[in-house]
Amino acid sequence: MSDSASVDIAGLAPAVKAALLEVLIHGELPRAEIARRLNLSRASLTRITRTLVDAGLLAEGGTRLMAQTGRPSEMLILQPQARHVLGIKLTGDVLYATVTDLSATAVASRELRLPSPDPADVVAEIAGVAREFSAEYPDIVAVGIAIAGRVRQDRAGAVVEVSAFLDWTDVPLGAMVTEATGLPCSVENDVRALTVTEHWFGAGTGLDDMALITVGVGIGCGLVVNGRLVEGAHARAGQLSHLIVDDAGPYCDLGHRGCATSMLVNSAIVGAYRVAGVDYEGVVAAARAGDAVARAIFADAGRALGVLVASVANLTDPQKIVLTGDGIAVVELAGDAMRAEIARRLDTEAVDVDIDVRLWDFSEWARAGAGLAIRDMLS
Structure with missing residues (x-):
């Protein structure tokens, strides 16, 4: 070096x-x-x-x-x-890793199956990936981890309070990774990490006020107000999953009728299609081929997304709302329904919403971890 x-x-x-x-x-x-x-x-x-x-x-x-x-x-x-950072995304069984430069541009990526969700095993895998990448990029200076769940920041490092996919409770992941790798480690909820990265290095560059909504396996929302990420008093800002979007809609697993989760997430779309053996990609393909049932399901999902976009716009008045995630096909298939619902629900004096739809690749979650690490280095 x-x-x-x-x-x-x-x-x-x-x-x-x-x-x-x-x-x-x-x-x-x-x-x-x-x-x-x-x-x-x-x-x-x-x-x-x-x-x-x-x-x-x-x-x-x-x-x-x-x-x-x-x-x-x-x-x-x-x-x-001049420097590189390692970004990690953890799911219940897969580790996605991406090395980026200081502009959060990816230069190398890989993914691997986790041997188990045990924190010690996961940290050992992260350390192994860091060693492998360091052979080619000896100037890696930090690790950033994006994880679905709730994270709190302690003096000793970030603690994963709850992560349902990994079945974790109060895991001091930041300190564990730093000890295993010798590198400073940032950990954050994956949607917040992605919001930070889009704000600094993506669609929100140069903006003081923006929102990001992710659609897919779940629904996430990140908010930037006056140039700062909104976390909330209990680190739970941006909870849109169970906002009621249709009083006559179906029930979600928690018993809420017509909430966003019951109509918009991938599993809800598959469940509404009711054809055995057809997954989310299959319903998307059917809708693209003109299947009337699939298209009607996506129209309902598009209206649900429109309610969420309008709600965020009315509440925070962002300069831009970024839409992304592995379920972003809903905009392609039901964009008109989404936009009609937005127009119907926006405040009469509201400025038209600038919507930026970002194509999705799962490695973006790992890149978000890298963007988080860059932010924390410079904060």
Whole structure:
């Protein structure tokens, strides 16, 4: 590892992190603009940028004439390949791993079956993957883990309070992974991790207010308000799964009639189709082929999604709502029904909702873990 690569990003001074973050999120910027945004003197910015250039994190580019001053200003450019991070997504039986650079661009991925859900076995697998990737990327500086469930942040590290898929309760995953890998480890609910990553590196780049809704095996919602991820008093913000969307709808497993889960998640769509041996992909294929029953089921699901989108828009007034997840075919198959329901339920004075539909790959969850680790290094 080079001397520049040995510089600890997490240990940089707050002002240095702030300057790096500006370029990370907004792309190449002139020195004068960074100084203006951070309210820094020219001398202070010179010291800060020298630290970042010497660390290999920024590079000095050419000059650009700035309209505000009429004078040329030197550009600073992120060197994303200067460090790498390891992102992990855990399901009940599979570990997805992705290495990204500092711009959360994936450079390598793999997946493997977990030998068991026992925390010690899972951590051993994470450590093994970290060792394998470190052979090619010796500058991996952090691990980020996205997990379905509830996570709390303790002084000793992140603790998984509950994860139903893994049958975990109060597992100190952050500390365990740090001990096994020697790397700082961030852990967060998978939807929140994905929201962070979309906010910094995806559809929400540069926005102060956005929402993300995931549709698939379950329903998730992440919110960013005034530039900050909303967690809530009990780390449970964004609970939309059992919002009632149709008083005459079917019942979910918890006995709620017409909630979003009863109409929108993949298993609900399969259950409504009622054809033995047909899974979610099969119902999607049937709808695409014009099957009237399948299309009617997706129309109901589209209306349910429209209720959720309108509810989030009315409550938080975001600049953008990102829709994604392994059940995102609902937008393709029932986009008109979704949009009609949004229009019907939006406040009369509401601004039209900017909806960004993102195609889905399951490795995005692992990339979200990497984005989380990058955020925590610079927070």
